Amino acid sequence: MEGLAALPEVWWLYFASVRAATFRNWPFTEGCACMPERMAAAGFVHCPSENSPDVAQCFFCLKELEGWEPEDDPLAAACGSLGAAAFSFIFSFLLPFFGEEHKKHSADCGFLSLQKEPASLTVQEFLKLDKMRMRTALVRTRASKVSQKMTKVEDKAKIERCSIKNL
Known part of the structure; x- marks a missing residue:
């Protein structure tokens, strides 16, 4: 992402692409609801431990969730049936309304209350x-x-x- 190096490192996690890059060894990649892109869009970063390879933490409220199942969707379950353009729209603009798994565990997270992209x-x-x-x-x-x-x-x-x- 252009210009990222000019920002303080603590702000880099506001970018979904940076969060997505943390999911290098994420156990759920294909055909799962909790794929890295969706996890990153919901505000999560991957922070595995030796005993828990599926720990994800919200970069904003620092809430950690583990024990993910392939059908656990950090966004709305309905997103899976949408086309790529609609799915991209949801990632960009409707995250506050669709971060279901995240909301369930951390309802007062400031990241989930955003009404627009951090870049906007x-x-x-x-x-x-x-x-x-x-x-x-x-x-x-x-x-x-x-x-x-x-x-x-x-x-x-x-x-x-x-x-x-x-x-």
Whole structure:
């Protein structure tokens, strides 16, 4: 995509083509509803692990979904019977109404509430949207750090309890 290198790397995932490129080893490629192009159009990136080859994460709200089945469609189930031009139209303009699998698990995702392509947003609209994305990422990071601290405190408390019992 022309001009992509001029943008900050954190914004690259706003482009469906960049998200689609993450699905290199995606287990569902042909004859499936959850093909890479559809996953990318719904806002997902592929982030597999050794034990879970089908983990996909929304680049915006960071919600991870796994356990995909070939018939799981991140867009509307009705999209499969449409022609290529209509399907392309849905990808481009109607995603907020058709991100069914995504909506089911993350109804308040800002990406799903878009009424137009990210490339068509004004600078003000885009910055407001990206601020929402960054806020979500920050909250998730904080929650993760708090959880890690709590685990450390609980582990230390166990050790101290054992020490007290052994007195």
